[in-house]
Amino acid sequence: MSTPAVQVVGLDQRFTTASGEVHALSGVDLTVDAGAFVSLIGPSGCGKSTLLRCIGDLVTPSAGTVLVGGVSAHEARLAHHYGIAFQSAGLLEWRTVQRNVELPLELHGVGRRERAERARHLLDLVGLGDFAGARPGQLSGGMQQRVAIARALAEEPPLLLMDEPFGALDEMTRERMQAELLAIRERTGTTVVLVTHSIAEAVFCSTQVVVLSPRPGRVVRVVDVELPTRDEDAREHPAFFAAITAVREALRGRTPLAGALHGEDR
Amino acid sequence: MSELLATQLAQSAAPAAAPAGARAGARLALGLRRTATALVGVAALLVVWELYRAFGPVQGVEVGGQRVLPRADPRSMPGVGEVLATLGEPEVAVPGARTVGVAVLDAAAGTLRMAAGGWLLGSAAGLLLAIAMQRSRLLERGLLPHVVLSQTVPVIAVAPLVAGWGGRLALTPTLAWQPWTSVVVISAFLASCPVALGALRGLQAPGGAEQELFASLAATRRQTLLRLRFPAAVPFLVPALRLAAAQAVVGSIVAEISTGTRGGIGRLVLEYAQQATSSPGRLYAAILGAALLGLLAAALVSLLDVLLLRGGRGPGGNP
Numbered sequence: 048m049s050t051p052a053v054q055v056v057g058l059d060q061r062f063t064t065a066s067g068e069v070h071a072l073s074g075v076d077l078t079v080d081a082g083a084f085v086s087l088i089g090p091s092g093c094g095k096s097t098l099l100r101c102i103g104d105l106v107t108p109s110a111g112t113v114l115v116g117g118v119s120a121h122e123a124r125l126a127h128h129y130g131i132a133f134q135s136a137g138l139l140e141w142r143t144v145q146r147n148v149e150l151p152l153e154l155h156g157v158g159r160r161e162r163a164e165r166a167r168h169l170l171d172l173v174g175l176g177d178f179a180g181a182r183p184g185q186l187s188g189g190m191q192q193r194v195a196i197a198r199a200l201a202e203e204p205p206l207l208l209m210d211e212p213f214g215a216l217d218e219m220t221r222e223r224m225q226a227e228l229l230a231i232r233e234r235t236g237t238t239v240v241l242v243t244h245s246i247a248e249a250v251f252c253s254t255q256v257v258v259l260s261p262r263p264g265r266v267v268r269v270v271d272v273e274l275p276t277r278d279e280d281a282r283e284h285p286a287f288f289a290a291i292t293a294v295r296e297a298l299r300g301r302t303p304l305a306g307a308l309h310g311e312d313r
Numbered sequence: 314m315s316e317l318l319a320t321q322l323a324q325s326a327a328p329a330a331a332p333a334g335a336r337a338g339a340r341l342a343l344g345l346r347r348t349a350t351a352l353v354g355v356a357a358l359l360v361v362w363e364l365y366r367a368f369g370p371v372q373g374v375e376v377g378g379q380r381v382l383p384r385a386d387p388r389s390m391p392g393v394g395e396v397l398a399t400l401g402e403p404e405v406a407v408p409g410a411r412t413v414g415v416a417v418l419d420a421a422a423g424t425l426r427m428a429a430g431g432w433l434l435g436s437a438a439g440l441l442l443a444i445a446m447q448r449s450r451l452l453e454r455g456l457l458p459h460v461v462l463s464q465t466v467p468v469i470a471v472a473p474l475v476a477g478w479g480g481r482l483a484l485t486p487t488l489a490w491q492p493w494t495s496v497v498v499i500s501a502f503l504a505s506c507p508v509a510l511g512a513l514r515g516l517q518a519p520g521g522a523e524q525e526l527f528a529s530l531a532a533t534r535r536q537t538l539l540r541l542r543f544p545a546a547v548p549f550l551v552p553a554l555r556l557a558a559a560q561a562v563v564g565s566i567v568a569e570i571s572t573g574t575r576g577g578i579g580r581l582v583l584e585y586a587q588q589a590t591s592s593p594g595r596l597y598a599a600i601l602g603a604a605l606l607g608l609l610a611a612a613l614v615s616l617l618d619v620l621l622l623r624g625g626r627g628p629g630g631n632p
């Protein structure tokens with residue numbers, strides 16, 4: 048394949064806080080191929096969000112290199128190479144929902160008319176077409192997250208970073224949003240890195256599930272997921288269950304049964 | 314896709330934002346209610362005043378040589394009617410002289426002009442100071458304590474100094490330092506402090522998440538200031554500007570008195586206080602003017618609030 052969408056080598060991340068040093072990530076190597084859908088999964092506090100931030104050049108790694116689309120994470124950020132949906136929606140309360148979605152386009156000089164058009168289209172996509180004129184404070188947590196997703200998609204970036212974007216959604220909406228995300232990816236060819244706590248979500252959406260150890264986060268295992276389809280039937284396919292088992296075992300720190308799965312130990 | 318949309322629409326039966334008209338109506342009703350409450354308060358104060366005049370001890374009440382309650386005689390406490398009557402009297406016993414009421418209004422307008430100048434100048438300076446302090450940790454650490462401390466500078470002592478320095482500034486004759494310039498400068502100095510403090514808090518209000526969002530979008534400092542920090546600062550700025558207006562008015566009055574600048578209500582209060590034995594109502598007429606001035610200043614700032622909240626953070630750009 049061409050240049051990997053994301054290439055992380057020997058990433059180490061330490062934070063110095065008032066109460067001492069926190070070792071968040073330790074020697075993380077990760078390659079995300081262009082067009083892949085990679086999920087990061089691991090116990091709370093293991094450094095998933097931190098890893099995503101390193102890829103987005105929002106924190107500077109203590110050691111190691113991060114390449115995004117073949118250039119440094121810093122250059123990639125300045126080139127608007129990725130869109131990100133944070134763990135907390137982070138909407139600007141003084142802007143309407145639509146103007147929140149327009150923000151990336153506005154900052155990057157897209158004309159008013161085109162902005163509005165794109166924003167409305169994206170809001171329809173996440174099922175919030177009726178709430179274009181509402182304030183974020185008038186929406187539920189799950190609706191706010193959907194606005195944040197629409198905002199991350201606004202520029203159709205080659206790379207989409209998502210930090211537990213469906214965390215606040217009910218099971219049904221969540222599955223619909225997953226399907227929607229897969230459809231968007233199908234259409235645009237976007238590479239996605241998704242942080243999630245849900246094994247089923249990781250397996251259903253991803254081509255690869257990266258399992259991280261408890262802090263300091265290391266890559267324990269990369270589980271390749273090969274599902275024949277990515278529709279509702281996929282959730283009942285034996286390969287789906289096999290992958291779920293593999294991820295669960297890796298999270299528990301057990302070695303998987305030999306030959307039962309595609310995947311590699313780290 | 315359309316299926317998703319349909320389900321979402323069905324689910325999202327929650328009411329959208331209330332129509333703008335209804336909100337404006339509610340705000341007006343709230344404003345009227347507040348005004349009514351304020352008027353009742355003023356009326357109650359006047360009633361207490363008149364009751365004390367009617368039933369209070371004529372010699373006042375003294376405890377250990379200290380007067381704790383004022384005398385209730387007409388010279389110390391002119392009646393409400395008397396004060397109102399004073400407004401119609403001519404100021405001096407010359408035919409065609411202006412009435413006290415007109416003099417008070419003129420003086421209030423004079424002070425309002427100086428205070429408005431001070432408020433504008435001070436707010437601009439405070440805002441610039443806040444932006445500078447937000448940009449640079451070093452500046453913040455160096456300036457912030459001084460901004461806070463400057464609040465404790467006694468204006469009455471500093472005002473003549475300012476007038477003295479200003480007078481010595483070698484400006485062209487057309488740009489000469491006028492007495493009112495000192496008043497405006499002092500009033501600006503007082504107004505700038507609350508604005509600097511409020512604006513700084515507001516500019517620093519956006520949390521890590523919002524800053525990360527702007528960083529992820531590779532927003533420039535300028536964009537971050539205009540699209541994130543300023544809008545976030547508006548709710549902090551509004552009360553700061555209100556406080557600054559009060560400071561500017563008080564600062565102007567005090568500065569007028571201590572520099573002896575004519576044409577303002579501060580000076581008039583001083584003049585009328587000297588005539589208190591012959592016409593006690595005048596002092597209160599002037600004080601009435603000062604109160605009116607305060608109300609007017611507050612009203613003007615409220616108007617600005619509405620504009621700021623509408624313009625800076627309003628829906629703008631929506632179809």
Ligand SMILES: Nc1ncnc2c1ncn2[C@@H]1O[C@H](COP(=O)(O)OP(=O)(O)OP(=O)(O)O)[C@@H](O)[C@H]1O
Nearest residue numbers: 062063064069071090091092093094095096097098
């Ligand atoms: N800016 C920071 N300063 C100090 N410590 C930090 C910072 N960011 C993260 N940490 C620490 O690094 C560790 C990993 O945090 P991170 O947010 O990446 O975890 P996570 O895997 O996303 O957890 P969760 O699943 O609960 O969201 C935590 O112990 C956290 O306290």
Ligand SMILES: [Mg+2]
Nearest residue numbers: 095096134210
């Ligand atoms: Mg996290």
